Structures are given as C-alpha cells and as structure tokens.
Amino acid sequence: MKKIRRYKLIIVDEVGYIPFDQDAANLFFQLIASRYEQGSVMVTSNLPFGGWGETFSDDVVAAAMIDRLVHHADVLTLTGDSYCTRQRRELLAKENRVSRD
Numbered sequence: 001m002k003k004i005r006r007y008k009l010i011i012v013d014e015v016g017y018i019p020f021d022q023d024a025a026n027l028f029f030q031l032i033a034s035r036y037e038q039g040s041v042m043v044t045s046n047l048p049f050g051g052w053g054e055t056f057s058d059d060v061v062a063a064a065m066i067d068r069l070v071h072h073a074d075v076l077t078l079t080g081d082s083y084c085t086r087q088r089r090e091l092l093a094k095e096n097r098v099s100r101d
Contacts, residue, residue, distance in 0.1 A: 001034050009040040016047035016055040025056040029065050036068040043069060 004010065010031075020028060035041045045052075049066050053059035081089070 001030065004031065005034070005039065007039065009042065010035065011042045011044075013044045015043050015045040016051060019054070020056050022057055025058060025061055028056070029061050032065050032068050037072070041069065 012028075032041060047055060049062075052062035052066060056062045056065070
C-alpha cells in the first residue's frame with residue numbers, strides 16, 4: 001500500500017469481469033479505503049453497482065466500497081456497444097459482403 005500511495009491516479013479496469021474471492025475483495029476494499037480522500041481512483045465495470053455484491057461475495061463490503069468511490073466522483077454511464085464489439089460486428093459484416101460477391 002505504501003508504494004501505491006505515491007501514484008496520483010490508479011485505474012482499475014473491468015471490475016466484475018471475474019468475481020473476487022473473499023481475500024481479493026478485502027484487499028481491493030483496503031486499496032479503495034486507503035485512497036479515499038487521499039488520491040484518485042478510476043474504475044470501469046460493465047456491471048451496475050447493484051451487481052457488485054455478487055462480484056465481491058459480500059453486499060456490505062461492496063456497499064462500503066461504492067460509498068467511498070462515489071463520494072467525490074463523477075459517475076459516467078455509457079450505453080451502446082463497446083469499441084471491440086462494434087469493430088467485430090463491422091468486420092463480420094464486411095466478410096459477409098465479400099463472401100456474397
């Protein structure tokens with residue numbers, strides 16, 4: 001944690017993609033708690049906050065973490081396809097056009 005404190009921004013990408021076991025959830029909570037009002041954290045997730053209890057195997061830990069994350073935050077909700085999904089769909093459409101010609 002001492003090493004991490006020196007960074008001005010920590011980015012955590014894809015929270016919820018893989019569930020956390022209890023030890024990992026506790027460590028992640030410690031990270032978020034240590035950064036609370038001390039440093040910036042940016043988190044991305046494809047899950048709404050309501051699904052975080054399942055990801056962290058504990059609704060109480062998830063709620064405490066969310067409270068700390070959103071207290072001084074700007075929360076952005078993006079809709080639509082991801083860049084990767086859109087790119088793959090365009091590639092498949094292009095391949096289908098070529099195979100029909």
